[in-house]
Amino acid sequence: QKEVEQDPGPLSVPEGAIVSLNCTYSNSAFQYFMWYRQYSRKGPELLMYTYSSGNKEDGRFTAQVDKSSKYISLFIRDSQPSDSATYLCAPMDTGRRALTFGSGTRLQVQP
Amino acid sequence: KAGVTQTPRYLIKTRGQQVTLSCSPISGHRSVSWYQQTPGQGLQFLFEYFSETQRNKGNFPGRFSGRQFSNSRSEMNVSTLELGDSALYLCASSAGLKQETQYFGPGTRLLVL
Numbered sequence: 001q002k003e004v005e006q007d008p009g010p011l012s013v014p015e016g017a018i019v020s021l022n023c024t025y026s027n028s029a030f031q032y033f034m035w036y037r038q039y040s041r042k043g044p045e046l047l048m049y050t051y052s053s054g055n056k057e058d059g060r061f062t063a064q065v066d067k068s069s070k071y072i073s074l075f076i077r078d079s080q081p082s083d084s085a086t087y088l089c090a091p092m093d094t095g096r097r098a099l100t101f102g103s104g105t106r107l108q109v110q111p
Numbered sequence: 112k113a114g115v116t117q118t119p120r121y122l123i124k125t126r127g128q129q130v131t132l133s134c135s136p137i138s139g140h141r142s143v144s145w146y147q148q149t150p151g152q153g154l155q156f157l158f159e160y161f162s163e164t165q166r167n168k169g170n171f172p173g174r175f176s177g178r179q180f181s182n183s184r185s186e187m188n189v190s191t192l193e194l195g196d197s198a199l200y201l202c203a204s205s206a207g208l209k210q211e212t213q214y215f216g217p218g219t220r221l222l223v224l
Binding site for chain 1: 115142144146153154155156159166167169201203211212213214215216217218220
């Protein structure tokens with residue numbers, strides 16, 4: 001079993017939809033929770049990060065972490081075609097200082 | 112601030128050869144981490160360097176090695192290349208202290224024939 005599980009998609013939504021992207025994890029040592037966006041043939045771009053449980057909002061993006069259920073979510077409001085990319089959740093065990101990536105969810109926002 | 116830069120961007124090698132990839136972190140960042148990305152295994156952690164010292168290592172064979180210089184620039188080396196080493200190699204930098212966020216470069220795409 002992988003430490004981080006993420007539905008690979010693809011997920012196709014119409015422009016303007018609310019998108020929900022999710023991950024589950026098994027390692028209780030994870031303390032930082034990052035979301036990266038990766039466009040085709042590019043490096044991952046940091047979108048948001050949260051520390052421990054809770055919510056964090058940044059513009060159209062909201063990240064949620066529930067450590068009790070080991071569940072990570074990213075919500076995108078008013079999705080745009082430019083949001084079409086692969087979204088990677090990446091929790092970090094600060095003891096190891098290494099990101100453990102999910103497999104990524106490919107999102108397609110249809111105009 | 113300039114972002115993370117990696118050179119070269121593309122590389123073609125043959126089995127048995129060795130390769131060296133280079134990474135320049137964001138100015139002021141002292142930690143450099145390396146990751147391998149393949150379609151089958153996704154993104155996997157290789158190793159992390161801070162102040163010229165390897166602090167952590169992932170589960171990769173000894174053919175994969177790295178180093179960091181006093182200006183925080185880092186190199187990774189893969190010896191005796193195998194077909195399965197074909198991947199996108201990504202470098203990420205962070206401040207390396209309490210700030211844990213890692214910023215990625217564009218990667219070096221390595222093809223082993």
